[in-house]
Amino acid sequence: MDFSVFMDGLSQAMTPTNLMFVFIGGFLGTVVGMLPGLGPATGVAVLIPVTFGMEPVAAMILLVAIYYGAMYGGSRSSILLNTPGDASAITATFDGYPMAKKGEAGQALALSAVASFIGGIFAVIGFIFLAAPLADFAIQFGPSEYFLLMLFTLSAIVSLSTGNMLKGFIAMLFGLLLSTIGVDPQSSVYRFTMDIPQLSEGIDFLIIIIGIYAIGEVLFNFIQINKTKEDNKNVGKIWFTKKQWKRSRNPILRSGPLGFIIGVLPGAGGSIASMLSYTTEKQFSKKPEEFGKGAPEGLAAPESANNAASVGSLIPLLSMGIPGSGTTAVLLGAMVMIGLQPGPLLFESEPETIWTLINSMFVGNIFLIIINIVMVGLLIKILDTPPTFLYPLILMLGFIGAYTLSYSSVDFYILLIFGVLGLLFKLLDFPITPLILAIIVGHDMEQNFRKSLILSDGSMAGFASSPISIVLIIMIILSVSTPFILKAVKKRKINLNV
Numbered sequence: 001m002d003f004s005v006f007m008d009g010l011s012q013a014m015t016p017t018n019l020m021f022v023f024i025g026g027f028l029g030t031v032v033g034m035l036p037g038l039g040p041a042t043g044v045a046v047l048i049p050v051t052f053g054m055e056p057v058a059a060m061i062l063l064v065a066i067y068y069g070a071m072y073g074g075s076r077s078s079i080l081l082n083t084p085g086d087a088s089a090i091t092a093t094f095d096g097y098p099m100a101k102k103g104e105a106g107q108a109l110a111l112s113a114v115a116s117f118i119g120g121i122f123a124v125i126g127f128i129f130l131a132a133p134l135a136d137f138a139i140q141f142g143p144s145e146y147f148l149l150m151l152f153t154l155s156a157i158v159s160l161s162t163g164n165m166l167k168g169f170i171a172m173l174f175g176l177l178l179s180t181i182g183v184d185p186q187s188s189v190y191r192f193t194m195d196i197p198q199l200s201e202g203i204d205f206l207i208i209i210i211g212i213y214a215i216g217e218v219l220f221n222f223i224q225i226n227k228t229k230e231d232n233k234n235v236g237k238i239w240f241t242k243k244q245w246k247r248s249r250n251p252i253l254r255s256g257p258l259g260f261i262i263g264v265l266p267g268a269g270g271s272i273a274s275m276l277s278y279t280t281e282k283q284f285s286k287k288p289e290e291f292g293k294g295a296p297e298g299l300a301a302p303e304s305a306n307n308a309a310s311v312g313s314l315i316p317l318l319s320m321g322i323p324g325s326g327t328t329a330v331l332l333g334a335m336v337m338i339g340l341q342p343g344p345l346l347f348e349s350e351p352e353t354i355w356t357l358i359n360s361m362f363v364g365n366i367f368l369i370i371i372n373i374v375m376v377g378l379l380i381k382i383l384d385t386p387p388t389f390l391y392p393l394i395l396m397l398g399f400i401g402a403y404t405l406s407y408s409s410v411d412f413y414i415l416l417i418f419g420v421l422g423l424l425f426k427l428l429d430f431p432i433t434p435l436i437l438a439i440i441v442g443h444d445m446e447q448n449f450r451k452s453l454i455l456s457d458g459s460m461a462g463f464a465s466s467p468i469s470i471v472l473i474i475m476i477i478l479s480v481s482t483p484f485i486l487k488a489v490k491k492r493k494i495n496l497n498v
Contacts, residue, residue: 009359078097092302094292117307117369122257126260149265155476215398215419248301257308270309274302274309280301310327
């Protein structure tokens with residue numbers, strides 16, 4: 001890295017105009033991230049026309065600030081309303097919403113903001129020093145490596161469905177089945193569409209998560225409307241406790257690097273990074289039984305990971321011209337329109353633009369933690385809203401978010417179906433996480449599996465043809481066997497004590 005170019009980029013990032021774009025982008029991203037059904041990709045896409053006529057560096061600063069700002073904002077509605085703003089914010093519902101229900105909403109929001117800040121700052125530092133070598137590492141991932149990475153993620157999440165491994169496995173299989181709905185990209189065969197044209201491209205993932213989380217939560221609360229929940233009115237402190245920080249500190253520091261590396265892999269993204277971070281911390285935790293019931297580290301770790309992943313996903317975009325997520329795909333189009341050609345030569349042809357953008361991310365993360373901490377006091381007032389107003393508001397946001405995805409009334413029926421499914425999962429105590437993760441990775445997992453077989457002429461040996469594949473296979477075996485080993489060790493200790 002040329003230090004003089006880095007300092008030039010820093011001075012450019014600190015100009016009043018660029019600071020203004022960083023602030024505006026971060027604030028808009030936070031707001032967009034909070035709204036169900038929108039998310040960073042939509043926010044960036046909608047604001048691309050605003051950048052026409054702007055300097056390329058200013059335009060990129062604005063659009064990228066919206067991207068990582070949405071990573072902060074997505075967890076706000078997850079924590080307060082159990083309604084993820086986008087796929088990356090799903091894990092914030094697992095322990096963030098239970099914390100809010102226990103009267104720790106302010107603490108959860110503050111902890112989420114700090115974890116996102118630390119993960120984002122770590123990722124920017126990693127970007128500076130590791131962009132080139134990590135881009136080279138990502139190129140080594142072929143179809144078999146991607147398939148095994150996704151299989152490991154699924155196996156880890158199912159194995160951690162404590163006491164419900166069978167239900168977790170069933171939920172995962174159901175999610176994989178849902179991911180096959182639509183036209184098969186390789187054979188153009190219609191699968192499970194039931195002659196409904198709107199299902200030819202599959203079911204939009206955001207409709208599924210809005211239905212399961214938002215509509216399902218409203219229905220669940222509706223059938224318990226007569227049960228008073230006094231703790232919902234107690235928002236708690238606006239800052240986390242020393243005990244919560246002590247439990248969260250190491251998970252945040254571990255999850256930042258993990259999220260950054262996952263983000264570098266094209267096609268992985270923040271949703272897989274946050275899920276993998278959550279399952280990893282549950283394995284490390286001395287109190288895994290508290291996960292899903294308001295464990296602070298269960299919120300902090302994935303928040304650190306998904307924000308780090310958003311920065312990491314810019315590496316394949318800028319260095320190879322390969323989008324690592326839906327949002328970076330939109331950013332790729334935006335870069336081309338404003339006159340920047342991403343690829344290996346970008347760092348040589350436009351070094352000042354690149355390093356100004358990187359330095360703006362430092363400043364942006366500082367702005368965002370200030371914005372999100374200041375907003376805590378306002379956001380937690382949502383919990384004071386009477387249920388008779390709050391639940392219809394959630395329903396309205398859910399239906400608006402679903403309709404704006406494709407402007408089809410069919411999506412309303414799909415939304416209601418998944419709302420009822422979310423309710424049934426709660427009533428029958430089925431874990432939702434394996435279902436959601438399987439839907440996220442199912443399509444890409446199937447396609448990479450088939451591509452790997454094609455490349456190896458139908459031989460399964462292709463899945464163990466590289467060191468990366470072998471390491472992933474070992475990790476899959478360990479993730480599946482660990483719960484049984486731990487159970488056997490625990491049983492043996494009990495027998496010895498008796």
